[in-house]
Amino acid sequence: DAGITQSPRHKVTETGTPVTLRCHQTENHRYMYWYRQDPGHGLRLIHYSYGVKDTDKGEVSDGYSVSRSKTEDFLLTLESATSSQTSVYFCAISDFTGNEQFFGPGTRLTVL
């Protein structure tokens, strides 16, 4: 299995609070991705990174920001969490543009 960890694995928070999710990889892969998975929608790309300090938006980026200060870490921040951001969040990595993505175990976030 690709060395990808996500923390925390579960989090319950209240509307309006900031939340940061962390993805850590030990594979030294260049590309990192954040997705959310919701019933009826499948997985949707939030943001991705193609190198340290290089990030771009995905399909559903509103309300989310990301940062990548080291190759191994990709952070997803919800500046002010809303109930619509209750979801399961997955991180993925890839070494080259055309290669496979490998996924982390996911973080279940509940916003009350």
Added chain:
Amino acid sequence: KQEVTQIPAALSVPEGENLVLNCSFTDSAIYNLQWFRQDPGKGLTSLLLIQSSQREQTSGRLNASLDKSSGRSTLYIAASQPGDSATYLCAVRDSTGNQFYFGTGTSLTVIP
């Protein structure tokens, strides 16, 4: 915007049966297509990756085909086993290589 559809949403088969899962996409200008399996409460496991220039890929009892012009991919599972029970997802990488679109998956149950 790329739309990815997987039909059927759920499938139940007896052990030993050969089966086909379908994935269709609306924009044929893709970079590649990847098949995953997801077990309940878990992350995604990569099964097969087909580049846009390829017609099929095989791994063990799995064979994935791609017909880019018609916007279709199929995942063939030979001699199904109860351990194959999971949700199977297809994902299309768009022609820029930077955006991914997932189907909502086919939930497979293999009955012993």
